Amino acid sequence: MALVTWIKQKDKIDGAMKAKVYSFFEKLQKDDTAPGLHIEPMHTPADPRVRTGRIDLNYRAVLFKVLYETIPHYFYYGAWPHDEAINIARSSVLKVNSVNGVLEVIRESTPDPVTTTPPQKEKKAGEQDSQAGDEKREPSGELWSNPLIGYGLVAADLVKDLGLDAEIVDHVFAASSEEDLFDVMAEAPEWQATALLELAAGTCIAEIQEKLSLTGYVDNPDESEEEKIRKALEHPATKMQFTFVGDNPEELKQVIEGGDFDAWRTFLHPEQRIYAERRYNGSFRLSGGAGTGKTVVLLHRARMLALSEPQSRIVLTTYTTTLADSLSTGLGKLDADLPRSAAPGYPGIYIGGVDSLVSRVLHGATDVEQRRAMKEVFGTESVIPGKVLDAALARHQWEAAINDVTHNLEPELANATFLQQEYETVVLPNFISSKDAYLTVPRTGRGTALNRSKRLDIWTIIAAYRNYNSIQMNCSFVELAHLATAVLRQRTALGGRCLADHVLVDESQDLHAGHWLFLRELADVHADDLFIAEDSQQRIYGQKVPLSRFGIAIVGRSRRLTLNYRTTQQNLDYAVRLLTGAAMTDMEGGKVPDSGYISARTGPLPEERSAGSFADELDVLADYLTQWRDEGVALENVGVLVRANYQVAKVVDGLKERGLTAKTASVGRDEPGIPTVMTMHRSKGMEFTRVVLFGISDQALPAKHQVSNVAPAERADALLRERSLLYVAATRARDGLVVTWSGKPSELLGMK
Numbered sequence: 001m002a003l004v005t006w007i008k009q010k011d012k013i014d015g016a017m018k019a020k021v022y023s024f025f026e027k028l029q030k031d032d033t034a035p036g037l038h039i040e041p042m043h044t045p046a047d048p049r050v051r052t053g054r055i056d057l058n059y060r061a062v063l064f065k066v067l068y069e070t071i072p073h074y075f076y077y078g079a080w081p082h083d084e085a086i087n088i089a090r091s092s093v094l095k096v097n098s099v100n101g102v103l104e105v106i107r108e109s110t111p112d113p114v115t116t117t118p119p120q121k122e123k124k125a126g127e128q129d130s131q132a133g134d135e136k137r138e139p140s141g142e143l144w145s146n147p148l149i150g151y152g153l154v155a156a157d158l159v160k161d162l163g164l165d166a167e168i169v170d171h172v173f174a175a176s177s178e179e180d181l182f183d184v185m186a187e188a189p190e191w192q193a194t195a196l197l198e199l200a201a202g203t204c205i206a207e208i209q210e211k212l213s214l215t216g217y218v219d220n221p222d223e224s225e226e227e228k229i230r231k232a233l234e235h236p237a238t239k240m241q242f243t244f245v246g247d248n249p250e251e252l253k254q255v256i257e258g259g260d261f262d263a264w265r266t267f268l269h270p271e272q273r274i275y276a277e278r279r280y281n282g283s284f285r286l287s288g289g290a291g292t293g294k295t296v297v298l299l300h301r302a303r304m305l306a307l308s309e310p311q312s313r314i315v316l317t318t319y320t321t322t323l324a325d326s327l328s329t330g331l332g333k334l335d336a337d338l339p340r341s342a343a344p345g346y347p348g349i350y351i352g353g354v355d356s357l358v359s360r361v362l363h364g365a366t367d368v369e370q371r372r373a374m375k376e377v378f379g380t381e382s383v384i385p386g387k388v389l390d391a392a393l394a395r396h397q398w399e400a401a402i403n404d405v406t407h408n409l410e411p412e413l414a415n416a417t418f419l420q421q422e423y424e425t426v427v428l429p430n431f432i433s434s435k436d437a438y439l440t441v442p443r444t445g446r447g448t449a450l451n452r453s454k455r456l457d458i459w460t461i462i463a464a465y466r467n468y469n470s471i472q473m474n475c476s477f478v479e480l481a482h483l484a485t486a487v488l489r490q491r492t493a494l495g496g497r498c499l500a501d502h503v504l505v506d507e508s509q510d511l512h513a514g515h516w517l518f519l520r521e522l523a524d525v526h527a528d529d530l531f532i533a534e535d536s537q538q539r540i541y542g543q544k545v546p547l548s549r550f551g552i553a554i555v556g557r558s559r560r561l562t563l564n565y566r567t568t569q570q571n572l573d574y575a576v577r578l579l580t581g582a583a584m585t586d587m588e589g590g591k592v593p594d595s596g597y598i599s600a601r602t603g604p605l606p607e608e609r610s611a612g613s614f615a616d617e618l619d620v621l622a623d624y625l626t627q628w629r630d631e632g633v634a635l636e637n638v639g640v641l642v643r644a645n646y647q648v649a650k651v652v653d654g655l656k657e658r659g660l661t662a663k664t665a666s667v668g669r670d671e672p673g674i675p676t677v678m679t680m681h682r683s684k685g686m687e688f689t690r691v692v693l694f695g696i697s698d699q700a701l702p703a704k705h706q707v708s709n710v711a712p713a714e715r716a717d718a719l720l721r722e723r724s725l726l727y728v729a730a731t732r733a734r735d736g737l738v739v740t741w742s743g744k745p746s747e748l749l750g751m752k
């Protein structure tokens, strides 16, 4: 028998190779002396533990063999063509870092930045396909200056305090372009690459030590190297790159098949691991920019809770059912054996969109509970209306109420947007059902002040709106959330048990006050009651709502993730620039930095393309898709994102006229060779290898109905939501990002 530890692969391996690697390790786990494996030591290696093994005729595995008593333990570094493998094997060393105790593989000769050829740039898609008369704009590159030198960092400090390898540090300081810098990082151990990335982003040494858990290690010279390695495997920064597979073939299969794409299942960042595993004495909020792994943390945390408390009732929820479905798929990938529960209130993990949770509670409520809830929310004891009021009908009802009622309100107040916000952030959360109650309720957080006479007029319109809906038996999702809250409150008032022990919430920036009141009732106040993942920069619905108002105390229990795993630094910079000019505030009203997110990946610059007309813009889009297809890009991993619903069908039809098949999001996502066209709203939580933001003109963004006829105080917030929408859409791209428009570009692109 032999044990195996897998080291995260820097070079991607294809399907055929994966099968061979699996078969090699399957044999090795059983018997490392099996003749076909050819496990051999090197002549004059830098590390005497290094071995090579025969994967096939051409490829050799590079391994390190550590003996624990009589049991061999192999650390698999990678597989390369024969000669390359021999070179790598001879020059690589498996060691425990003497400064911080992290296990790492150091290659004795890292690339020399002066002689390194920068990696082949991806050809700029669409370059030769430019339409006559089309104008192409690329964000201009600035002269590069080495950020580590700029910050006044001293190489010796990085070696002494952080434990970075001296040779790697030398190369980093000698880097003369961003490509050089990324090349050096690509060869460095994972934790060192992350530390360098943080240094380049301006993070100080002490903060990096904390983020990567690098403090507190004391090297014990009396301890054997084997023992040090065994202990180092437990270090959180080691776990970014090493995972113990042991002699378990199933674990081996998972890690090989998952490859780079499913690395999130195994190789967590030390901070992600902390947030997934640490217990908190109350509610906790995890913030972070798009793609920083908030969802990944939630999934790992749900697993940790389910495994450590098998009888606990865990609810994992998010804004929509589509997002909940993808949480469910993700959890299945992480651990298919976790106990699931079909309904909230039972042991196991229940996953559902927050509105579907609301509806489950209401369907399970007795007639008496329902009537009392109606009394509490609307002031009349009746059955809960059966029809759900959609956004379009709600708008229509508001407009009807505004027209039918006599009032003296100015247009900025007498419009559907303002009134609906007033209703959903003031009236409903305070369970107001009478004029007198509305006249005196505090309107904390609302931008526009209202005097008594305005409040009177507004209440008259609200009463008419409620009346129309009551006649037509309509009820909005927001009203339903308040009704479900009222049902749960009745039960707890009668001594009933809450429905959940732990509630984990994703995409929480978009939840409205009614959702928060409901979630607060779902689990009572105790340790680890609510774990909330949010990115206030991605708030594209509703108003910002301070959690403290709903009895959710996160003061002192709120942290932020900053390392982006999804998209390239180029796309990230571009997306963050789309937010420029907008003051981002988090849900507690604090300032959120509009930069400071870093990515471990680099790629081509985003491209901006203008076209003379809608038809020309479709030509541009068709050219990109054709070119990508010809380059071998799997078009099913391409997303074309538009601002408005009606544009979806127009783009699908337009592409059809140009001989290309595309589909809408409702048809599912995985038809080979077929890209998906969807709204930016729908793309939330998703990711694609390449993204085209289509139709980003002054006519489409900001959407007129969001920002016109809106009171000045509300307009800024509406504009911010439009910027956030662009940010959400741009951060869906893993690699390529293209932005197109016809006519004039949107002001949100910030072009002069």
Ligand SMILES: Nc1ncnc2c1ncn2[C@@H]1O[C@H](COP(=O)(O)OP(=O)(O)OP(=O)(O)O)[C@@H](O)[C@H]1O
Pocket: 261, 262, 263, 264, 267, 268, 269, 272, 288, 289, 290, 291, 292, 293, 294, 295, 296, 297, 535, 538, 564, 565, 566, 684, 685, 686, 687, 731
């Ligand atoms: N530790 C990790 N190792 C490898 N990949 C990771 C890791 N953490 C996250 N990822 C990957 O990064 C991408 C973004 O992760 P995730 O969806 O959890 O981020 P998020 O913060 O929830 O993003 P968003 O807010 O944009 O929805 C996913 O493809 C995920 O698999």
